[in-house]
Amino acid sequence: MARIDLRNLAHAYGPNPQGPSGYALKPLNHTWEDGGAYALLGPSGCGKTTLLNIISGLITPSHGQVVFDGVDVTSMPTEARNIAQVFQFPVIYDTMTVYDNLAFPLRNRRVPEPAVDARVREIATMLEMTDVLDKRARGLTADAKQKISLGRGLVRSDVAAILFDEPLTVIDPQLKWQLRSQLKQLHKKSGYTMVYVTHDQTEALTFADKVVVMLEGEVVQMGTPAELFERPAHTFVGYFIGSPGMNVFAADVDGTVATVDGTPIRLPRAYGKAQADRKVELGIRPEFVRVARGEGLPVTIRKVEDVGSYKIARLTFGNREIAAVAPEGTEFPADGAGAIFDPAHLNVYVDGHLVDGAPAREA
Numbered sequence: 028m029a030r031i032d033l034r035n036l037a038h039a040y041g042p043n044p045q046g047p048s049g050y051a052l053k054p055l056n057h058t059w060e061d062g063g064a065y066a067l068l069g070p071s072g073c074g075k076t077t078l079l080n081i082i083s084g085l086i087t088p089s090h091g092q093v094v095f096d097g098v099d100v101t102s103m104p105t106e107a108r109n110i111a112q113v114f115q116f117p118v119i120y121d122t123m124t125v126y127d128n129l130a131f132p133l134r135n136r137r138v139p140e141p142a143v144d145a146r147v148r149e150i151a152t153m154l155e156m157t158d159v160l161d162k163r164a165r166g167l168t169a170d171a172k173q174k175i176s177l178g179r180g181l182v183r184s185d186v187a188a189i190l191f192d193e194p195l196t197v198i199d200p201q202l203k204w205q206l207r208s209q210l211k212q213l214h215k216k217s218g219y220t221m222v223y224v225t226h227d228q229t230e231a232l233t234f235a236d237k238v239v240v241m242l243e244g245e246v247v248q249m250g251t252p253a254e255l256f257e258r259p260a261h262t263f264v265g266y267f268i269g270s271p272g273m274n275v276f277a278a279d280v281d282g283t284v285a286t287v288d289g290t291p292i293r294l295p296r297a298y299g300k301a302q303a304d305r306k307v308e309l310g311i312r313p314e315f316v317r318v319a320r321g322e323g324l325p326v327t328i329r330k331v332e333d334v335g336s337y338k339i340a341r342l343t344f345g346n347r348e349i350a351a352v353a354p355e356g357t358e359f360p361a362d363g364a365g366a367i368f369d370p371a372h373l374n375v376y377v378d379g380h381l382v383d384g385a386p387a388r389e390a
Protein backbone atom coordinates (compact mmCIF):
# COMPACT_ATOMS: atom_id res chain seq x y z
CA MET A 28 0.00 0.00 0.00
CA ALA A 29 1.20 3.51 -0.62
CA ARG A 30 0.96 7.06 0.50
CA ILE A 31 0.07 9.22 -2.49
CA ASP A 32 1.38 12.79 -2.83
CA LEU A 33 -0.08 15.05 -5.49
CA ARG A 34 2.30 17.95 -6.05
CA ASN A 35 1.24 21.02 -8.01
CA LEU A 36 -0.89 18.75 -10.11
CA ALA A 37 -2.98 20.31 -12.90
CA HIS A 38 -4.37 19.09 -16.19
CA ALA A 39 -5.68 20.66 -19.38
CA TYR A 40 -6.89 18.44 -22.22
CA GLY A 41 -6.25 21.13 -24.84
CA PRO A 42 -2.74 22.31 -25.76
CA ASN A 43 -3.18 26.03 -24.95
CA PRO A 44 -5.47 26.48 -21.96
CA GLN A 45 -6.79 30.02 -21.67
CA GLY A 46 -7.01 30.86 -17.97
CA PRO A 47 -8.32 28.61 -15.17
CA SER A 48 -11.42 27.55 -17.12
CA GLY A 49 -9.16 25.84 -19.66
CA TYR A 50 -8.13 23.30 -16.99
CA ALA A 51 -10.12 20.13 -16.30
CA LEU A 52 -8.07 19.94 -13.09
CA LYS A 53 -6.86 23.15 -11.44
CA PRO A 54 -3.59 23.20 -9.44
CA LEU A 55 -3.77 20.87 -6.51
CA ASN A 56 -1.47 19.79 -3.65
CA HIS A 57 -2.59 16.92 -1.46
CA THR A 58 -1.32 13.98 0.51
CA TRP A 59 -3.40 10.86 0.70
CA GLU A 60 -2.24 8.71 3.58
CA ASP A 61 -1.15 5.12 3.27
CA GLY A 62 -4.14 2.90 4.01
CA GLY A 63 -6.71 5.72 3.79
CA ALA A 64 -10.15 5.30 2.22
CA TYR A 65 -10.87 8.37 0.10
CA ALA A 66 -13.88 9.30 -1.99
CA LEU A 67 -13.72 11.82 -4.82
CA LEU A 68 -17.17 13.38 -4.82
CA GLY A 69 -18.64 15.99 -7.14
CA PRO A 70 -21.09 16.60 -9.96
CA SER A 71 -20.64 15.35 -13.50
CA GLY A 72 -17.72 17.03 -15.30
CA CYS A 73 -15.96 18.34 -12.15
CA GLY A 74 -12.76 16.40 -12.90
CA LYS A 75 -13.04 13.27 -10.71
CA THR A 76 -12.22 10.78 -13.45
CA THR A 77 -9.43 13.00 -14.74
CA LEU A 78 -7.80 12.98 -11.30
CA LEU A 79 -8.28 9.22 -10.86
CA ASN A 80 -6.80 8.52 -14.29
CA ILE A 81 -3.80 10.71 -13.50
CA ILE A 82 -3.18 8.65 -10.35
CA SER A 83 -3.52 5.39 -12.27
CA GLY A 84 -1.34 6.59 -15.15
CA LEU A 85 -4.01 6.50 -17.86
CA ILE A 86 -3.48 10.27 -18.22
CA THR A 87 -0.17 12.14 -17.94
CA PRO A 88 -0.86 15.47 -16.21
CA SER A 89 0.11 18.67 -17.99
CA HIS A 90 1.70 19.94 -14.75
CA GLY A 91 3.02 18.53 -11.51
CA GLN A 92 3.85 15.15 -10.05
CA VAL A 93 2.23 12.05 -8.66
CA VAL A 94 4.39 10.46 -5.98
CA PHE A 95 3.82 6.98 -4.50
CA ASP A 96 5.75 6.43 -1.26
CA GLY A 97 8.32 9.06 -2.21
CA VAL A 98 8.81 7.72 -5.75
CA ASP A 99 7.83 10.02 -8.64
CA VAL A 100 5.57 7.86 -10.85
CA THR A 101 4.29 10.68 -13.09
CA SER A 102 5.85 9.34 -16.25
CA MET A 103 5.44 5.65 -15.39
CA PRO A 104 2.84 3.65 -17.32
CA THR A 105 -0.13 2.14 -15.47
CA GLU A 106 1.37 -1.37 -15.43
CA ALA A 107 4.47 -0.11 -13.61
CA ARG A 108 2.46 1.63 -10.87
CA ASN A 109 1.20 -1.53 -9.23
CA ILE A 110 -2.38 -0.41 -8.82
CA ALA A 111 -5.75 -2.07 -9.32
CA GLN A 112 -8.55 -0.17 -10.99
CA VAL A 113 -12.27 -0.96 -11.14
CA PHE A 114 -14.33 0.87 -13.75
CA GLN A 115 -18.02 1.73 -14.06
CA PHE A 116 -18.65 -1.16 -16.45
CA PRO A 117 -17.36 -4.75 -16.21
CA VAL A 118 -13.86 -5.43 -17.51
CA ILE A 119 -13.72 -9.22 -17.53
CA TYR A 120 -12.96 -12.16 -19.80
CA ASP A 121 -16.36 -13.43 -20.98
CA THR A 122 -15.12 -16.84 -22.08
CA MET A 123 -13.37 -17.61 -18.79
CA THR A 124 -15.08 -18.95 -15.68
CA VAL A 125 -15.69 -16.68 -12.72
CA TYR A 126 -12.91 -18.53 -10.89
CA ASP A 127 -10.38 -17.96 -13.66
CA ASN A 128 -11.37 -14.32 -13.97
CA LEU A 129 -10.73 -13.78 -10.27
CA ALA A 130 -7.52 -15.79 -10.38
CA PHE A 131 -6.16 -13.94 -13.44
CA PRO A 132 -4.44 -10.99 -11.70
CA LEU A 133 -2.73 -13.41 -9.28
CA ARG A 134 -1.64 -15.97 -11.86
CA ASN A 135 -0.33 -13.10 -13.94
CA ARG A 136 2.02 -12.31 -11.07
CA ARG A 137 2.98 -15.96 -10.65
CA VAL A 138 1.35 -16.40 -7.28
CA PRO A 139 1.50 -20.12 -6.34
CA GLU A 140 -1.75 -22.01 -7.07
CA PRO A 141 -2.65 -22.87 -3.42
CA ALA A 142 -2.42 -19.14 -2.53
CA VAL A 143 -4.45 -18.27 -5.65
CA ASP A 144 -7.14 -20.73 -4.65
CA ALA A 145 -7.35 -19.46 -1.07
CA ARG A 146 -7.60 -15.84 -2.14
CA VAL A 147 -10.12 -16.48 -4.96
CA ARG A 148 -12.38 -18.33 -2.51
CA GLU A 149 -12.04 -15.59 0.09
CA ILE A 150 -13.04 -12.88 -2.40
CA ALA A 151 -15.83 -15.05 -3.87
CA THR A 152 -17.24 -15.57 -0.38
CA MET A 153 -17.18 -11.86 0.28
CA LEU A 154 -19.00 -11.19 -3.00
CA GLU A 155 -21.38 -14.14 -2.47
CA MET A 156 -20.24 -15.75 -5.71
CA THR A 157 -19.03 -19.15 -4.51
CA ASP A 158 -21.91 -20.95 -6.24
CA VAL A 159 -21.05 -19.52 -9.66
CA LEU A 160 -17.26 -19.97 -9.55
CA ASP A 161 -17.38 -22.67 -12.24
CA LYS A 162 -19.74 -20.78 -14.55
CA ARG A 163 -18.52 -18.87 -17.58
CA ALA A 164 -18.82 -15.11 -17.14
CA ARG A 165 -20.64 -14.74 -20.48
CA GLY A 166 -23.99 -16.07 -19.26
CA LEU A 167 -24.15 -13.99 -16.10
CA THR A 168 -26.21 -10.85 -15.37
CA ALA A 169 -24.71 -7.35 -15.59
CA ASP A 170 -24.66 -7.20 -11.76
CA ALA A 171 -22.73 -10.44 -11.49
CA LYS A 172 -20.23 -9.35 -14.15
CA GLN A 173 -19.59 -6.12 -12.29
CA LYS A 174 -19.07 -8.08 -9.08
CA ILE A 175 -16.40 -10.11 -10.89
CA SER A 176 -14.78 -6.84 -11.94
CA LEU A 177 -14.78 -5.68 -8.34
CA GLY A 178 -13.34 -9.01 -7.26
CA ARG A 179 -10.52 -8.72 -9.81
CA GLY A 180 -9.72 -5.31 -8.36
CA LEU A 181 -9.68 -6.62 -4.81
CA VAL A 182 -7.96 -9.96 -5.26
CA ARG A 183 -4.31 -8.87 -5.10
CA SER A 184 -2.99 -7.94 -1.70
CA ASP A 185 0.26 -6.33 -2.88
CA VAL A 186 -1.09 -3.31 -4.78
CA ALA A 187 -0.07 0.29 -4.01
CA ALA A 188 -3.70 1.41 -4.22
CA ILE A 189 -7.11 0.33 -5.47
CA LEU A 190 -8.94 2.91 -7.57
CA PHE A 191 -12.68 2.71 -8.15
CA ASP A 192 -14.49 4.78 -10.79
CA GLU A 193 -18.23 4.73 -9.98
CA PRO A 194 -18.04 0.93 -9.60
CA LEU A 195 -21.60 0.41 -8.37
CA THR A 196 -23.46 2.35 -11.10
CA VAL A 197 -24.80 -0.76 -12.87
CA ILE A 198 -25.55 -2.63 -9.65
CA ASP A 199 -29.15 -2.80 -8.37
CA PRO A 200 -29.89 -0.64 -5.28
CA GLN A 201 -30.26 -3.46 -2.75
CA LEU A 202 -27.00 -5.11 -3.74
CA LYS A 203 -25.32 -1.71 -3.95
CA TRP A 204 -25.98 -1.16 -0.26
CA GLN A 205 -24.54 -4.55 0.60
CA LEU A 206 -21.41 -4.17 -1.55
CA ARG A 207 -20.73 -0.73 -0.17
CA SER A 208 -20.61 -2.04 3.39
CA GLN A 209 -18.50 -5.01 2.31
CA LEU A 210 -15.98 -2.69 0.68
CA LYS A 211 -15.83 -0.67 3.88
CA GLN A 212 -15.23 -3.81 5.93
CA LEU A 213 -12.59 -5.02 3.50
CA HIS A 214 -10.84 -1.70 3.79
CA LYS A 215 -10.83 -1.92 7.60
CA LYS A 216 -9.51 -5.47 7.51
CA SER A 217 -6.90 -5.04 4.78
CA GLY A 218 -5.66 -1.46 5.12
CA TYR A 219 -5.54 -0.91 1.34
CA THR A 220 -5.21 2.69 0.15
CA MET A 221 -8.51 3.12 -1.70
CA VAL A 222 -9.74 5.98 -3.87
CA TYR A 223 -13.38 5.86 -4.87
CA VAL A 224 -14.97 8.18 -7.44
CA THR A 225 -18.67 8.88 -7.12
CA HIS A 226 -21.27 11.60 -7.59
CA ASP A 227 -23.45 10.05 -4.89
CA GLN A 228 -23.02 11.57 -1.44
CA THR A 229 -24.37 8.51 0.39
CA GLU A 230 -21.86 6.31 -1.36
CA ALA A 231 -19.01 8.70 -0.56
CA LEU A 232 -19.95 9.25 3.07
CA THR A 233 -20.50 5.58 3.88
CA PHE A 234 -17.34 4.40 2.16
CA ALA A 235 -14.68 7.00 2.91
CA ASP A 236 -12.73 8.14 5.97
CA LYS A 237 -12.03 11.32 4.04
CA VAL A 238 -14.10 12.80 1.25
CA VAL A 239 -12.50 15.02 -1.39
CA VAL A 240 -15.23 17.32 -2.76
CA MET A 241 -14.58 18.67 -6.25
CA LEU A 242 -16.22 21.47 -8.20
CA GLU A 243 -15.23 22.73 -11.65
CA GLY A 244 -11.81 21.10 -11.59
CA GLU A 245 -10.99 22.24 -8.08
CA VAL A 246 -10.83 20.44 -4.74
CA VAL A 247 -13.05 22.65 -2.57
CA GLN A 248 -12.70 20.58 0.61
CA MET A 249 -11.09 17.41 1.87
CA GLY A 250 -12.42 16.24 5.20
CA THR A 251 -14.13 13.60 7.26
CA PRO A 252 -17.88 13.26 6.75
CA ALA A 253 -18.36 15.08 10.09
CA GLU A 254 -16.13 17.98 9.02
CA LEU A 255 -17.99 18.36 5.74
CA PHE A 256 -21.23 18.43 7.63
CA GLU A 257 -20.21 20.74 10.44
CA ARG A 258 -18.00 23.22 8.65
CA PRO A 259 -18.46 23.20 4.90
CA ALA A 260 -15.43 25.05 3.51
CA HIS A 261 -17.43 26.15 0.48
CA THR A 262 -21.12 26.88 -0.05
CA PHE A 263 -21.12 24.15 -2.70
CA VAL A 264 -20.14 21.55 -0.06
CA GLY A 265 -23.00 22.85 2.05
CA TYR A 266 -25.55 22.34 -0.75
CA PHE A 267 -24.15 19.13 -2.11
CA ILE A 268 -23.81 17.28 1.19
CA GLY A 269 -26.80 16.87 3.45
CA SER A 270 -30.46 16.50 2.72
CA PRO A 271 -31.81 19.11 2.58
CA GLY A 272 -28.57 20.99 1.89
CA MET A 273 -27.28 23.97 3.87
CA ASN A 274 -29.34 27.19 3.80
CA VAL A 275 -27.30 29.92 2.13
CA PHE A 276 -28.39 33.52 1.80
CA ALA A 277 -26.88 36.90 1.08
CA ALA A 278 -26.15 39.07 4.10
CA ASP A 279 -24.33 42.20 5.05
CA VAL A 280 -21.71 41.29 7.65
CA ASP A 281 -19.93 43.75 9.88
CA GLY A 282 -18.23 42.78 13.13
CA THR A 283 -20.42 40.36 15.05
CA VAL A 284 -23.64 41.25 13.30
CA ALA A 285 -25.05 40.01 10.01
CA THR A 286 -27.97 41.88 8.52
CA VAL A 287 -30.41 39.99 6.33
CA ASP A 288 -33.02 42.23 4.68
CA GLY A 289 -32.74 44.71 7.54
CA THR A 290 -32.98 42.06 10.27
CA PRO A 291 -29.85 41.75 12.46
CA ILE A 292 -28.49 38.29 13.33
CA ARG A 293 -25.80 37.88 15.97
CA LEU A 294 -22.66 36.00 14.89
CA PRO A 295 -20.45 33.93 17.19
CA ARG A 296 -17.25 35.50 15.82
CA ALA A 297 -16.20 38.90 14.50
CA TYR A 298 -15.68 39.58 10.79
CA GLY A 299 -14.16 42.53 8.97
CA LYS A 300 -16.33 44.29 6.43
CA ALA A 301 -15.93 42.62 3.03
CA GLN A 302 -15.06 44.69 -0.04
CA ALA A 303 -18.14 45.95 -1.85
CA ASP A 304 -17.59 43.74 -4.92
CA ARG A 305 -17.45 40.51 -2.86
CA LYS A 306 -20.40 38.19 -2.42
CA VAL A 307 -21.05 37.73 1.31
CA GLU A 308 -23.35 34.93 2.44
CA LEU A 309 -24.45 33.21 5.61
CA GLY A 310 -24.74 29.44 5.73
CA ILE A 311 -26.58 27.35 8.27
CA ARG A 312 -27.61 23.72 8.12
CA PRO A 313 -31.36 23.03 8.46
CA GLU A 314 -30.53 20.90 11.51
CA PHE A 315 -29.47 24.08 13.34
CA VAL A 316 -32.54 26.17 12.53
CA ARG A 317 -35.34 26.14 15.11
CA VAL A 318 -38.84 27.45 14.52
CA ALA A 319 -40.62 29.21 17.39
CA ARG A 320 -43.50 31.62 17.83
CA GLY A 321 -42.64 35.30 18.14
CA GLU A 322 -38.85 34.91 18.18
CA GLY A 323 -36.04 35.22 15.63
CA LEU A 324 -36.28 36.03 11.95
CA PRO A 325 -39.98 36.43 11.02
CA VAL A 326 -40.87 33.68 8.54
CA THR A 327 -43.86 32.08 6.88
CA ILE A 328 -44.18 28.31 7.07
CA ARG A 329 -44.87 27.27 3.50
CA LYS A 330 -45.17 23.56 4.19
CA VAL A 331 -44.03 20.84 6.55
CA GLU A 332 -42.78 17.53 5.14
CA ASP A 333 -42.95 14.51 7.40
CA VAL A 334 -40.14 12.18 6.32
CA GLY A 335 -40.65 9.52 8.98
CA SER A 336 -38.05 10.02 11.66
CA TYR A 337 -38.01 13.83 11.42
CA LYS A 338 -39.83 16.79 9.85
CA ILE A 339 -38.63 19.37 7.36
CA ALA A 340 -40.26 22.81 7.58
CA ARG A 341 -40.00 24.87 4.40
CA LEU A 342 -39.95 28.51 5.42
CA THR A 343 -39.92 31.73 3.48
CA PHE A 344 -38.34 34.96 4.58
CA GLY A 345 -39.02 37.69 2.03
CA ASN A 346 -38.14 35.98 -1.22
CA ARG A 347 -35.73 33.52 0.44
CA GLU A 348 -36.34 29.88 1.19
CA ILE A 349 -35.07 28.40 4.45
CA ALA A 350 -35.33 24.76 5.50
CA ALA A 351 -35.50 23.70 9.14
CA VAL A 352 -35.22 20.12 10.37
CA ALA A 353 -37.15 19.27 13.52
CA PRO A 354 -37.68 16.05 15.49
CA GLU A 355 -40.72 13.90 14.83
CA GLY A 356 -43.64 15.15 16.91
CA THR A 357 -42.67 18.86 16.65
CA GLU A 358 -45.70 21.15 16.42
CA PHE A 359 -45.12 24.31 14.40
CA PRO A 360 -46.84 27.62 15.28
CA ALA A 361 -49.88 28.47 13.13
CA ASP A 362 -48.86 32.14 12.95
CA GLY A 363 -46.14 34.51 14.10
CA ALA A 364 -43.39 31.97 13.30
CA GLY A 365 -39.75 32.93 13.57
CA ALA A 366 -36.54 31.12 12.63
CA ILE A 367 -33.78 30.98 15.24
CA PHE A 368 -30.29 30.10 14.08
CA ASP A 369 -27.91 28.31 16.45
CA PRO A 370 -25.03 30.84 16.49
CA ALA A 371 -22.37 28.13 16.96
CA HIS A 372 -23.28 26.74 13.55
CA LEU A 373 -23.60 29.96 11.55
CA ASN A 374 -20.91 30.18 8.89
CA VAL A 375 -19.86 33.21 6.87
CA TYR A 376 -18.78 32.81 3.23
CA VAL A 377 -17.11 35.31 0.94
CA ASP A 378 -17.30 34.46 -2.76
CA GLY A 379 -18.32 30.94 -1.77
CA HIS A 380 -15.39 30.28 0.58
CA LEU A 381 -15.68 29.91 4.36
CA VAL A 382 -14.16 32.78 6.34
CA ASP A 383 -12.79 32.25 9.82
CA GLY A 384 -13.80 35.15 12.01
CA ALA A 385 -11.87 36.41 15.02
CA PRO A 386 -13.01 35.59 18.56
CA ALA A 387 -15.80 38.01 19.43
CA ARG A 388 -14.98 40.35 22.34
CA GLU A 389 -17.60 40.75 25.05
CA ALA A 390 -19.32 44.14 24.76
Ligand SMILES: Nc1ncnc2c1ncn2[C@@H]1O[C@H](COP(=O)(O)OP(=O)(O)OP(=O)(O)O)[C@@H](O)[C@H]1O
Nearest residue numbers: 040041051069070071072073074075076077078226
Ligand atom coordinates in the same frame (compact mmCIF):
# COMPACT_ATOMS: atom_id res chain seq x y z
N1 LIG B 1 -10.57 13.22 -23.27
C1 LIG B 1 -11.03 14.43 -23.00
N2 LIG B 1 -10.80 15.45 -23.86
C2 LIG B 1 -11.23 16.70 -23.60
N3 LIG B 1 -11.92 17.03 -22.50
C3 LIG B 1 -12.19 16.07 -21.61
C4 LIG B 1 -11.76 14.72 -21.81
N4 LIG B 1 -12.17 13.98 -20.76
C5 LIG B 1 -12.82 14.83 -19.93
N5 LIG B 1 -12.83 16.07 -20.44
C6 LIG B 1 -13.43 17.27 -19.83
O1 LIG B 1 -12.79 17.49 -18.57
C7 LIG B 1 -13.73 17.88 -17.58
C8 LIG B 1 -13.68 16.90 -16.42
O2 LIG B 1 -14.15 15.64 -16.87
P1 LIG B 1 -14.14 14.32 -15.96
O3 LIG B 1 -14.58 13.17 -16.79
O4 LIG B 1 -12.84 14.21 -15.26
O5 LIG B 1 -15.27 14.68 -14.89
P2 LIG B 1 -16.05 13.75 -13.91
O6 LIG B 1 -16.21 14.55 -12.67
O7 LIG B 1 -15.41 12.43 -13.78
O8 LIG B 1 -17.45 13.62 -14.62
P3 LIG B 1 -18.39 12.33 -14.83
O9 LIG B 1 -18.95 12.01 -13.48
O10 LIG B 1 -19.43 12.83 -15.78
O11 LIG B 1 -17.54 11.25 -15.39
C9 LIG B 1 -15.08 17.94 -18.28
O12 LIG B 1 -15.31 19.27 -18.67
C10 LIG B 1 -14.90 17.07 -19.50
O13 LIG B 1 -15.73 17.48 -20.55
